[in-house]
Amino acid sequence: xxxxxxxxVPVKDPSRLSLALQSDFFYQFKRSPVAVVSxxxxxxxxxxxxxxxxxAPYDPFxxxxxxxxxxxxxxxxxxxxxxxxxxxxxxxxxxxxFSTILYGMRISLFVGAAAVAFAMVLxxxxxxxxxxxxxxxxxxxxxxxxxxxxxxxxxVAMLIFGVAKGVTPVEYRDQMAxxxxxxxxxxxxxxxxxxxxxxxxxxxxxxxxxxxxxxxGRTSPAIMLRHILPNVLSPVxxxxxxxxxxxxxxxxxxxxxxxGAPPTQPSLGTLIRIGQGFLFSGEWWILLFPAVTLxxxxxxxNLLGDWLRDALNPRLR
Amino acid sequence: MSLVSIxxxxxxxxxxxxxxxxxxxRKPKALLxxxxxxxxxxxxxxxxxxVGESGSGKSTIGKMLVGLLGPSSGAVEIRGVDLAxxxxxxxxxxxxADIQMIFQDPFASLNPRWRVRDIIAEPVAARGxxxxxxxxxxxxxxxxxxxxxxxxxxxxxGGQRQRICIARALASEPKLIVCDEPTSAxxxxxxxxxxxxxxxxxDEFGLTYLFISHDLTVVQHMADRIGVLYLGRLVExxxxxxxxxxxxHPYTQMLLAAAPQLGAFGRDxxxxxxxxPDPINPPPGCAYNPxxxxxxxxxxxxxxxxxxxxxxxxxxxxxx
Numbered sequence: 137x138x139x140x141x142x143x144x145v146p147v148k149d150p151s152r153l154s155l156a157l158q159s160d161f162f163y164q165f166k167r168s169p170v171a172v173v174s175x176x177x178x179x180x181x182x183x184x185x186x187x188x189x190x191x192a193p194y195d196p197f198x199x200x201x202x203x204x205x206x207x208x209x210x211x212x213x214x215x216x217x218x219x220x221x222x223x224x225x226x227x228x229x230x231x232x233x234f235s236t237i238l239y240g241m242r243i244s245l246f247v248g249a250a251a252v253a254f255a256m257v258l259x260x261x262x263x264x265x266x267x268x269x270x271x272x273x274x275x276x277x278x279x280x281x282x283x284x285x286x287x288x289x290x291x292v293a294m295l296i297f298g299v300a301k302g303v304t305p306v307e308y309r310d311q312m313a314x315x316x317x318x319x320x321x322x323x324x325x326x327x328x329x330x331x332x333x334x335x336x337x338x339x340x341x342x343x344x345x346x347x348x349x350x351x352x353g354r355t356s357p358a359i360m361l362r363h364i365l366p367n368v369l370s371p372v373x374x375x376x377x378x379x380x381x382x383x384x385x386x387x388x389x390x391x392x393x394x395x396g397a398p399p400t401q402p403s404l405g406t407l408i409r410i411g412q413g414f415l416f417s418g419e420w421w422i423l424l425f426p427a428v429t430l431x432x433x434x435x436x437x438n439l440l441g442d443w444l445r446d447a448l449n450p451r452l453r
Numbered sequence: 454m455s456l457v458s459i460x461x462x463x464x465x466x467x468x469x470x471x472x473x474x475x476x477x478x479r480k481p482k483a484l485l486x487x488x489x490x491x492x493x494x495x496x497x498x499x500x501x502x503x504v505g506e507s508g509s510g511k512s513t514i515g516k517m518l519v520g521l522l523g524p525s526s527g528a529v530e531i532r533g534v535d536l537a538x539x540x541x542x543x544x545x546x547x548x549x550a551d552i553q554m555i556f557q558d559p560f561a562s563l564n565p566r567w568r569v570r571d572i573i574a575e576p577v578a579a580r581g582x583x584x585x586x587x588x589x590x591x592x593x594x595x596x597x598x599x600x601x602x603x604x605x606x607x608x609x610x611g612g613q614r615q616r617i618c619i620a621r622a623l624a625s626e627p628k629l630i631v632c633d634e635p636t637s638a639x640x641x642x643x644x645x646x647x648x649x650x651x652x653x654x655x656d657e658f659g660l661t662y663l664f665i666s667h668d669l670t671v672v673q674h675m676a677d678r679i680g681v682l683y684l685g686r687l688v689e690x691x692x693x694x695x696x697x698x699x700x701x702h703p704y705t706q707m708l709l710a711a712a713p714q715l716g717a718f719g720r721d722x723x724x725x726x727x728x729x730p731d732p733i734n735p736p737p738g739c740a741y742n743p744x745x746x747x748x749x750x751x752x753x754x755x756x757x758x759x760x761x762x763x764x765x766x767x768x769x770x771x772x773x
Contacts, residue, residue, distance in 0.1 A: 343561040343562075344556040344557070344558055344561045344562035345561065345562050345563055345564040345572075347516075347521055347554075347556070347562075348554065348556065348562055348575075348621070349564075349575065349579075350521060351519045351520060351521055351549070351552070351553075351554055352575060352576045352579045352625075353546065353549055353550075353579055353580070354575075354579050363564055366564075366566040367564070367565065367566055
């Protein structure tokens with residue numbers, strides 16, 4: 137028998153997914169009821185939003201399906217024409233509240249996720265630069281961050297939103313509103329990513345594996361992206377989850393104040409603003425159901441983030 | 454010609470407070486001289502050991518040699534090329550490919566998010582070389598299994614990680630490896646294994662080592678030439694035999710007396726007196742004069758130069 141050296145035999149590495157499923161992290165997830173329930177709630181809401189056109193019994197944006205005769209139907213009452221049940225009632229225009237919530241969640245989640253993604257990219261880039269390059273680059277980036285932190289995020293977002301609204305032509309305002317909202321919330325939120333990434337980068341850049349990469353002749357961008365970035369991502373993941381909950385609430389707040397999503401693309405915040413007008417005239421369902429949905433969404437994402445922070449913190453194990 | 458030639462190497466760190474604090478407290482800049490006027494040469498395929506207490510500048514010299522730090526003055530020449538001043542990028546790159554480093558802390562020197570295969574192959578991959586099967590081959594050469602290539606660093610012990618570091622250092626087929634206290638983080642039993650491995654690899658690949666350590670017994674067995682550092686200055690340089698049998702500098706004599714010896718258990722040794730002085734305000738003259746039993750006024754005013762004393766180079770006014 138010929139002895140083949142072991143290094144000629146192709147070895148199949150375990151995939152990162154299978155490693156993840158065997159990890160402590162997944163085990164801890166299974167053992168935490170809060171994590172499992174909040175993850176389930178989040179997933180149901182996210183799937184409901186993504187598949188809204190398939191699930192929703194009505195299209196609230198299709199005027200043909202609306203009839204004012206159905207206005208102010210209480211929950212569980214039938215449609216005056218088709219006999220189908222309005223589970224969560226209708227609003228003043230006769231729009232099915234359940235359907236508007238599903239479509240509204242789409243806007244809320246999209247704006248929230250896109251704003252967090254934007255804040256993340258901006259914050260990680262600036263944080264890595266500040267931490268790794270140091271010197272004047274760091275001073276300028278971090279002082280700008282400090283100044284911005286002294287203003288409440290919602291104020292910064294309103295300011296950006298107001299300026300953008302003044303700059304965009306009237307005919308594009310409704311189309312641009314969503315994107316302006318994303319940029320406004322994202323810009324008000326990058327600071328915490330930058331601060332956390334900078335701190336973690338300062339720790340990582342002095343470790344010997346970074347020195348090893350430097351003496352090999354790797355360039356600074358390569359070291360930042362391939363060596364440091366993967367090692368600073370776990371705190372970023374935690375902040376991103378909690379930021380998502382905050383961004384959804386920020387969007388709802390702006391929309392509630394009337395400076396966010398336009399009535400043609402109502403988000404949960406817009407729905408709540410519409411609903412609060414009818415609260416004292418007895419049509420409580422128009423306000424209550426969107427509000428409860430927003431609460432469930434923000435709370436479950438936030439609890440998930442809290443659990444993630446504990447699970448990734450080795451000192452709490 | 455020797456492989457490495459270090460001439461009058463000096464490195465000064467600025468350890469001042471920020472300028473605003475200095476302005477308010479009216480303090481001058483604080484400059485720390487980590488390495489002061491050090492010169493030595495390393496012959497090809499030999500082991501040069503640098504020993505000294507913490508803060509004596511051993512690691513700083515190592516970092517300047519591999520190019521992680523630039524010298525404040527003086528020069529590091531490798532095969533006649535001065536890395537800090539050479540303008541021909543191609544020449545610098547060629548020389549850099551010949552130098553590798555093994556670090557002290559095996560837990561910090563491997564990227565925890567990378568597979569061992571990618572870690573070991575990185576020096577070659579960074580230069581666009583062919584890396585297929587390279588990591589597996591090197592792993593077997595350092596006494597691990599080819600199957601370990603797919604694992605992550607946290608799956609290994611300290612000694613195994615140091616073997617992975619050695620494999621990475623060998624990947625680009627370097628001529629010179631700077632070993633910065635490669636065994637000080639390891640158990641004694643594992644230390645011996647790693648040192649033996651390094652010895653074997655040196656013969657097999659024709660390597661040259663700059664071996665930085667504070668452990669005299671380790672150095673005695675590995676080194677062909679030993680340099681003793683004190684407060685950033687080279688105080689004595691000799692072959693291991695000459696150094697251990699006949700130490701000429703009072704500092705070396707004190708170090709050897711303080712080292713534990715298996716044969717002389719329970720012997721009465723005067724403990725080392727004094728501490729290493731503050732490198733920001735080093736004593737004038739010979740840096741060792743506050744602790745030296747032989748010190749005279751000459752030692753407190755004039756810095757002794759390295760001079761040949763029989764088979765060694767010593768920086769002491771009274772060595773003979």
